[in-house]
Amino acid sequence: MPDVPGVDELERLAARSWQGLEQERYGDWLLRAGGGFTGRANSVLVVGDPAEDLPTAVATVTDWYSRRGLRPRAQLPMPDAAADAAFGAAGWVRDDDVLVLTAPLTGWAPPRTAVHLAPEPDAAWLAGYRYRGTPLPVVARGVLVSAPDPVFASIRCDPEPAPLAAVARGVVVDGWLVVTAVTVDEQYRRRGLATAVMAALGAWARSRGGHSCLLQVAADNAPALALYGRLGFTEHHRYHYRLGPVPAPAG
Structure with missing residues (x-):
């Protein structure tokens, strides 16, 4: 098997296989909306850096989903502890782990x-x-x-x-x-x-x-x-x- 990509590259690759009906780049992050069907199609993929500082980015993401009538959701591949902490500090609740195999x-x-x-x-x-x-x-x-x-x-x-x-x-x-x-x-x-x-x-x-x-x-x-x-x-x-x-x- 060829060398396995790193976390960010593999997540971007996986995102191309399961897309939202609406997608928008926000810096390196990817905003996705798909009528509420599945977490992956209705979450911001948090890989790389956003277009603004982290607290502002969390507020921007919140507004983007709220304007579409969707509960804001962020997909956070670990170990991006800084981004996870920023969402946590804004009161976003953590869901269970998903394994990428x-x-x-x-x-x-x-x-x-x-x-x-x-x-x-x-x-x-x-x-x-x-x-x-x-x-x-x-x-x-x-x-x-x-x-x-x-x-x-x-x-x-x-x-x-x-x-x-x-x-x-x-x-x-x-x-x-x-x-x-x-x-x-x-x-x-x-x-x-x-x-x-x-x-x-x-x-x-x-x-x-x-x-x-x-x-x-x-x-x-x-x-x-x-x-x-x-x-x-x-x-x-x-x-x-x-x-x-x-x-x-x-x-």
Whole structure:
């Protein structure tokens, strides 16, 4: 595997794979808004330096999200302690850790189950992706297809109207496969389907020149961490969110 980039470079790379519907540069920081769907598409990515001093930057970010009716949110890859302290001093609350894992795209066995790959998510795929265990909002599709050339993997074990058994999404950015939205329907778990969609995405990425994979997973998601450990993933770094004040209702 080629040399793994540093934290800032890897975070910028990952941000290109999952974009807001609206994005704006603020110095080195990246403001993103996507109708409230997912933290990554609705947070300022705090890497590098903002356009103003840190206390002023926190106020500017607060205003940017509040004007869009969104709760201000900052994604803070560690170890940027100064920026984290500035948000904390302004009363932004800290959320749980998310691990950023990386692995080479080598040694993955071919999928044992047929995996369908498509350039866009159909209605069955969108129903199969249970973000935080809930159905997707209407705005979700726009966020999912906002990155260049995504691929949507799915496994069907039973004919319709049965739901898809598993889904996942992949995007290749500068040789890195960024995997998101890995979901296995509860009734189909413990059949190796998550491993199958990962293998299919890995083969697809290698055919496009991919050499490595990265993904994000909640620090307390033990089953996912066990799966990714078996595939050779190791922790690169962590990030967490800081949540600002809830915006006042319009009017």
